[in-house]
Amino acid sequence: MSKPSSAGFQPASEVEQQAGSLRYRLILEASDVHKTYLSGERRLEVLHGVSISVHEGESVSIRGESGSGKSTLLHLLAGLDAPDTGTVKWEGSLDTGAGRRARFLGMVFQSFYLIPELDALGNVLMAARVAGKVGATEKQRAKDLLARVGLAEREHHLPSQLSGGERQRVAVARALMNSPRLILADEPTGNLDEKTGDSIIDLLLGLCAEQQIALVLVTHNAAHATRAGRSVFMRDGLLQ
Amino acid sequence: MPWYLYLALKQLFPTGKRLSFFTAISILGVALGVATLIVTNSVMGGFGYEIRRMIIDTQGDVQIRARGLIDQAEPLIETVSKVPGVLGVTPFAEGVGMLEYGRKPAFPIIQGVDVNRVNDVIPLNRFIRVGSLDELDDDTVILSTQLAYSLGAHLGGKVTISSPLLIERLKNDEVFLPRELTIVGLFEIGHQQLDSNTVLVTLRRMQDLYGLGDAVHGLNVRISEKLDADQMATRINAALPDEPESRARSWLEANTEFLFVLQMEKNLVSILLLFIILVASFSIMSSLLTTVVRKTREIGLLGALGGSSRQIAACFCVQGFLIGLIGTATGLCLGFGFLALRNEILLLFTKLTGSQEALERFYQFSNVPAHMERADLVLIVVGTIVISTLAGIFPAWRASRLKPVEALRNE
Structure with missing residues (x-):
């Protein structure tokens, strides 16, 4: 299904679009976001007024050189940090707090960030625990997700007993656990070999498309970036 | 279960x-602290308890003494017996005498007891190991076990007893012949000093030995267990006649300074031992701080998953609490296990060091007593868990202040 194209750097109000009779809900909207860090006594402006919007089921890749501000933007989009100026809205709401994050957002990181004391199933279920509900339904969903990422036989393996690719699959399943509206993936293939990385991208794009989840993928890999529905490039704190 | 508790x-x-090394060390630290506190508190409490019990068992709850002798004991006994709460009254006379058995002399404390009434106040029957109190009459004597052992005396043997009255009579060119008495029993109270240096005779024999006539040195009174000894002493004093000039004192008042020293000693040792728990709490804090540093990225992840700062803090606080809880439980098992085997352990120790005799001589008890007040136990358990939980607060605060974005940037 083709997704509506939206100008990555236009204000959200201008990018709400319709495609035929289908109206795609605006999931993520960042408008004129600025972010400055203090590096010693020097002020370092990382983002110079970034605007981006992502619709339901849409996949957007962000490429850029190291230090261009990709990860900073991702953290702002995730509500983990606040912009100096500008706004980040989730489904039109400015509430990007921890309470809402658990259900709205899933994140995948370069270093997987699995909890070493928990097995694969426990790690996937952790997302549900933080969201406040773990019952038989959630346990079954976690098992289904592990089966979906090809780890049905390894649900009781600890992270230390899994390969890098398998760990990232667990992280993908965890990101999907609470049926989020949006997944933010920060260099998810950065620590994987090419073949494994390709399979992870396949998995992410496939599952997001299947479940109508919006995806923002930060990557260095041009091939992976082009596989997203829309690709933007970041340079010196600006989206191009 | 909330996720922070689960995690x-x-x-x-x-x-x-396996249990992580840091966790094991932290739990062990708390457990050793609690075990040491339990053992020390129990043993010191046991000594105190035994001494209190012994005072009551040998003197009664309240003792009445006159400025001099009590010449007319019976009217006084009748008056005191009528005071509500008084269960029994028995007269006594006591003093040092010279005892000889087979040319072996000893200078024991001679206790003259009224055989018909003594058990109403002092549970002498309970302490008789050989023979019977019923056989005690004016021509017989009951020796404490260790005195009999040191003299080599046995049941049916004869001892001669004389008192300081012998010298008094000699001054007047009179002869006071030592009394020959037959040993009809041996008693053991469990107190080294009393067991090695006491003999029991009838009150009449003691009055004869000391030339007291019908007079006695005092009265021992047993009161109902539920009543306060000090209050009962006041009540008895109010009932005592003006003549003879006598005064009732509770066992607590009679031994105030001694009991104060006992309590002070116990408190001081407990405070000193509390430092073990404090040291253990620093071990918990250090271990949890290390965990916070080690798990910085995971803390960031939990924030990214939607965990709040307060929940992340709770996760570490709970760990401090759990270490305290498990450490305390382990410490209780270790402590009470040690207490259950204390006599065997002490026996082994004294055998190895050859110090059994010295121990009995200095500490008055042949077995190590143990007594734990419920309030002390509650204080140790609650105090340790609170201190351990507090030790988790600083690491928890550090963890809660970590911004997810900064924690994740550690990547």
Whole structure:
């Protein structure tokens, strides 16, 4: 299904679009976001007024050189940090707090960030625990997700007993656990070999498309970036 | 179960892994502290309890003494017996005498007891090891076990007893012949000093030995267990006649300074031992701080998953609490296990060091007593858990102040 194209750097109000009779809900909207860090006594402006919007089921890749501000933007989009100026809205709401994050957002990181004391199933279920509900339904969903990422036989393996690719699959399943509206993936293939990385991208794009989840993928890999529905490039704190 | 409690449990006791070294050390530190406190508190409490019990068992709850002798004991006994709460009254006379058995002399404390009434106040029957109190009459004597052992005396043997009255009579060119008495029993109270240096005779024999006539040195009074000894002493004093000039004192008042020293000693040792718990709490804090540093990225992840700062703090606080709880439980098992085997352990220790005799001589008890007040136990348990939980607060605060974005940037 083709997704509506939206100008990555236009204000959200201008990018709400319709495609035929289908109206795609605006999931993520960042408008004129600025972010400055203090590096010693020097002020370092990382983002110079970034605007981006992502619709339901849409996949957007962000490429850029190291230090261009990709990860900073991702953290702002995730509500983990606040912009100096500008706004980040989730489904039109400015509430990007921890309470809402658990259900709205899933994140995948370069270093997987699995909890070493928990097995694969426990790690996937952790997302549900933080969201406040773990019952038989959630346990079954976690098992289904592990089966979906090809780890049905390894649900009781600890992270230390899994390969890098398998760990990232667990992280993908965890990101999907609470049926989020949006997944933010920060260099998810950065620590994987090419073949494994390709399979992870396949998995992410496939599952997001299947479940109508919006995806923002930060990557260095041009091939992976082009596989997203829309690709933007970041340079010196600006989206191009 | 809230996720922070679940994660705290999993971090302390990971699935399919051994207990982490840091956790084990922290728990062990708390356990040793609690065990030491339990053992020391119990043993010191036991000594105190035994001494209190012995005072009551040998003197009664209240003792009445006159400025001099009590010449007319019976009217006084009748008056005191009528005071509500008084269960029994028995007269006594006591003093030092010279005892000889087979040319072996000893200078024991001679206790003259009214055989018909003494058991109403002092449970002498309970302490008789050989023979019977019923056989005690004016021509017989009951020796304490260790005195009999040191003299080589046995049941049916004869001892001669004389008192300071012998010298008094000699001054007047009179002869006071020592009394020959037959040993009809041996008693053991469990107090080294009393067991090695006391003999029991009838009150009449003691009055004869000391030339007291019908007079006695005092009265021992037993009161109902539920009543306060000090209050009863006041009540008895109010009932005592003006003549003879006598005064009732509770066992607590009679031994105030001694009991104060006992309590002070116990408190001081407990305070000193509390430092073990404090040291253990620093071990918990250090271990949890290390965990916070080690798990910075995971803390960031929990924030990214939607965990709040307060929940992340709770995760570490709970770990401090759980270490305290498990450490305390382990310490209680260790402490009470040690107490259960204390006499065997002490026996082994004294055998190895050859110090059994010295121990009995200095500490008055042949067995190590143990007595734990419920309030002390509650204080140790609650105090340790609170201190351990407090030790988790600083690491928890550090963890809660970590911004997810900064924690994740550690990547």
